[in-house]
Amino acid sequence: MSEELMIVLIVALGVAAVLLAWLSMMLAALESAISRVTRANLNNLMIEVQSDDELSDFTRTKKIKRLHAAQRIVMHRYAASNSCAFFRICGNVLTGVLVACIAATLGYAMWIQLVAGLVVALVIAFVTVLMRPRTVGSTKPLDVLVKHAGLASICVRLTPFIHRRNDVETAGERRSEISDDEELEKIHHEQGKAAMDRLIENNRFDPEVSDMLRNVLMLSDTLTREIMVPRTDMITIERDGTLQDFLCLCSRSGFSRVPVIGADIDDLLGMAYLKDAVRATAFNPAARGRDIESIMRKPMYVPESKPVDDLFHEMQRTRNHVAVVVDEYGGIAGMVTIEDAIEQIVGELDDEHDRTQHAAPKKIGERTWSMPARTPITELEEIFEIDLDEDDVDTVYGLLTKLLGRVPIVGASARTHGLELTAVDSAGRRKKVSTIVVKPVSVEGDDETGGTTDGQGDRASHDGKEQGHDDD
Incomplete structure (x- = not known):
């Protein structure tokens, strides 16, 4: 073999090895992204693309096509992830083989050829599994999946045996168990709690901060019924009460927000706020004889099965500090305040008394x-x-x-x-x-x-x- 031909062959093998290493890294990032993107993420992005007036028709059509490909991948996420893993492993092995071929072309001994190929394959495997590619797939999974949806689709089409096997094994399970997205959210939540537990065990935070971090992760597992004030502990005022009665009740009970009821506690009419009563009577003492219904506000209702984190965000969004909790039959189960939700994070809020x-x-x-x-x-x-x-x-x-x-x-x-x-x-x-x-x-x-x-x-x-x- 001439020297020029040998140089060309070595360069070709080197370029092929680099391309395979890059392919392995992309597939590793895709594996991580596929396991983290949900259908809801893709649907939201689809709406954004369709409603973005700044995009040209060509760009919008191109992005929508990629999103459709990503949606098909997510519909069979386990088969797609396995296909990417299969080709990633093949890429690692072939990279080692190409390096061994380069060593053989240069005339090195066989044991050097084997060692060189093995070392390069292990290094590429280590990088693709533990280093940068998977980090990118974890931090920006939606961007990675949409960008490389075509590559993932090719991998799926080239491995029909994996797709068929996965469908046969999981068809029965999918019908009786939770959906892919629900299972994915559950896995992510458990991973987050495990990571937080490891940080807390390493004493990287103060004990109080550690407790708050743990409580934040537990918010989604805590239901409103667990933190509400039960109906038996609720103080209410009847609809025929006056503002004078309400002011006396607030003064004696210490509360500034009191439900207004009709015939019984299930006949909830609204909420009376102390600041409204004070505003109405401060400069008009004659208004103390007005009915409580004159300052009544519309109450906020929440189901008792609502997770506390959702309750907290909804009360923030609607700017309500108190909500009425209803049971599955529509009856009044109790009341909950935004302070009750905060206590789940920071602990009991006691005062100086x-x-x-x-x-x-x-x-x-x-x-x-x-x-x-x-x-x-x-x-x-x-x-x-x-x-x-x-x-x-x-x-x-x-x-x-x-x-x-x-x-x-x-x-x-x-x-x-x-x-x-x-x-x-x-x-x-x-x-x-x-x-x-x-x-x-x-x-x-x-x-x-x-x-x-x-x-x-x-x-x-x-x-x-x-x-x-x-x-x-």
Whole structure:
């Protein structure tokens, strides 16, 4: 063989080896992109292309053609990914073979030929699997797939055996299980949580930051029903209430957003906002006698099965801080605020008054005690040396709730076994009663099962039946 012919052959083999290495890298990027692009991504891009007035007809037609090819690939993503992997491996092997041929042409020993071919094949395989190509396919999967949709289509057409085998093995599974896109989203979510767990385990963040990062990933797994205030804890106002009644209710309960109801809590008419009532009455005291319906706003409804991350984004988009939660039958299940969603990320939002809920009972009079709402009933029995015989409640707050038959607010009181329990303070973001004053009273006219007082406190507690919502 002449020297000129040998040089031409070596150059040709070298160019072929470089092209095969490039092909292997492109196929590796395609593999990664195919596994990450969903049909929804392609449909959205198709709409953008069709509605883009700046594109010429030729460019628009060309892009739409590529998008149609990408859609066909995604419809059979597993077969397309396997086809790309097959040709990527073939490219790696052939690159090593070509390098071995170049070494043989140069007259090297056989063992050098084998080692050179093997080393080059391994290096190309390492680069295509772990380095830049897959990174590009992961970070810009839609762009990579659309750009190289033709290459992926050729790979699929040249490997019909892979396509048929994949269809036979997965046809039954696809009918009974989740779709490709749903499965893909689930895989990505699990991969994200696993990556975040690895970062947290490496102590790269503060413990508080680590908890927040983990909570963010869990938002999509948490449903609205898990964070809502149940209907039994809702404070409401009836439609025949006045603005004066509403102002008193807000002052005593600590809430600034209260549902307006009709016949019952399922007959929800709207939401009343404290700032609207203040705006209407601040410079016009006569307006205090107006009906609450005069300032009522349309409520926001959300299903109880809505994921918390979707709830949070919807409340941001619609600029609503409170929403009414409905169950599958259309009944009112509870209420949820944007602060409830935020708490799922940053943790419980307590205020400076919450420490009273963890304090010890304090004697404030001769036989009058101020007790945190969480004080056990057994401690109440020991202080006043009585036996309440209450098995279905464990705390002083639970006892007052049972006696009233509704959620207590500040000023509500009830009597039982010669004791009068009065709610005097509220705390926390949800404004639950935090302090209850207990004192002995005359048992004359008081039955064994207990009863509520007829004073102003009890009348006010009829105005607001159950839970309210955070201040602005």
